[in-house]
Amino acid sequence: GAGVSQSPRYKVTKRGQDVALRCDPISGHVSLYWYRQALGQGPEFLTYFNYEAQQDKSGLPNDRFSAERPEGSISTLTIQRTEQRDSAMYRCASSLWENQPQHFGDGTRLSIL
Amino acid sequence: KNEVEQSPQNLTAQEGEFITINCSYSVGISALHWLQQHPGGGIVSLFMLSSGKKKHGRLIATINIQEKHSSLHITASHPRDSAVYICAVSSGGGADGLTFGKGTHLIIQP
Numbered sequence: 626g627a628g629v630s631q632s633p634r635y636k637v638t639k640r641g642q643d644v645a646l647r648c649d650p651i652s653g654h655v656s657l658y659w660y661r662q663a664l665g666q667g668p669e670f671l672t673y674f675n676y677e678a679q680q681d682k683s684g685l686p687n688d689r690f691s692a693e694r695p696e697g698s699i700s701t702l703t704i705q706r707t708e709q710r711d712s713a714m715y716r717c718a719s720s721l722w723e724n725q726p727q728h729f730g731d732g733t734r735l736s737i738l
Numbered sequence: 739k740n741e742v743e744q745s746p747q748n749l750t751a752q753e754g755e756f757i758t759i760n761c762s763y764s765v766g767i768s769a770l771h772w773l774q775q776h777p778g779g780g781i782v783s784l785f786m787l788s789s790g791k792k793k794h795g796r797l798i799a800t801i802n803i804q805e806k807h808s809s810l811h812i813t814a815s816h817p818r819d820s821a822v823y824i825c826a827v828s829s830g831g832g833a834d835g836l837t838f839g840k841g842t843h844l845i846i847q848p
Contacts, residue, residue, distance in 0.1 A: 658835055667824055668781075670835035680832050718779065723834040724768050728832040 627651060627721030629730035631717050637736045639707060646702045646733045657700050658727060659692055662714040674700060675723065707737045739765035740765045744825050752847055757812040759842045761825030764806065768830030771798050772810050775822040776842070784810070784823075815846045 630649040638644055656675050660668040670684040674724070676697040687714050689707075694700040704711055714734050718727040741764040751757055763768070772784040785792050785799040787808070788829050796815075801808040812819055822843050826836040 655835065660836070667840050668826075668836070670837065673835050681835055683833075684835060714779070718781075724828065724830045726783045726786045727771070727836070728783065729773075731780055735774040 629717055629719050629728050630735050631715075631730040633733060635733065635734045635736075637738065638707060639709060639738050642704065642707055642734065643705045646704075646715050646735070648700045648702070648717030648719075648730060650698065650700070650717070651728055653721070654719035654728070655697075655722050656720045656725070656727075657694060658718040658720075659700070659702050659716065660716045661736070662716060662732070664713070668716060704735075706716075709737045711735065712737045722723055739766065740827055740829065740837045741839055742825055742827055743822075743840040744842050746757045747840065748845075750845045750847065751815060753816060755815050755846075757815050757819070757844065757846075759810045759823050759825075759844070760807045761810070761826050761839055762806055763825075763837075766806075766827075767827040768834075769828050770801055770808050771828070771836060772808075772824045773824040773826060776825060777821070783822075804848045812844075813835075817848050820845050840846060 630648045658673040659671040668676040672682040674691050674694040689705045692702045714732045717730045718731040720727045743762050745760045769788045774782045798811040819846050822841040824841045825839040841844045
């Protein structure tokens with residue numbers, strides 16, 4: 626299909642390892658958003674891009690979290706030195722431009738042992 | 739930072755009932771979104787609105803900018819409407835990431 630694609634769907638890793646989560650937005654969508662959703666909670670904003678430019682990273686919890694979108698399409702969210710509290714569903718969304726309906730991917734379920 | 743409050747947190751109703759879910763926010767916004775999250779976890783955008791009212795099938799969303807309040811209505815509710823309904827707001831202009839309410843868990847019994 627032509628929806629937002631995230632990979633991997635599930636990631637289990639040991640505490641202290643680095644992880645990279647990938648998001649492939651809908652073709653032609655300029656804006657790309659990353660959110661995190663803990664079990665039983667609502668999503669919370671992490672960061673977003675317009676094209677390759679990171680517009681707002683105020684939601685990234687600390688400097689272990691970073692994101693890039695080097696060619697203005699696929700984005701990678703990287704978490705260094707993972708901790709158990711990083712366990713959550715990480716969701717990506719894209720939209721044609723800012724202030725437009727957002728289309729969500731199915732998410733990556735991250736579990737840190 | 740915008741505070742988004744939803745009510746009720748949980749709602750159980752009988753099939754056919756008229757459902758209302760409320761959302762209020764604390765700071766001016768560029769748009770308000772209503773989202774639906776199914777038990778399988780996927781999130782679908784239902785509405786995005788910045789003024790007035792929108793209707794899609796049995797769903798109606800309204801917003802009152804002056805009162806910083808929005809409602810989502812479901813007419814002739816059906817068990818397949820059972821899901822978590824989430825209100826979210828965006829400020830736009832470089833701060834377009836969504837701020838989410840905690841969601842309303844709706845169960846429609848046959």
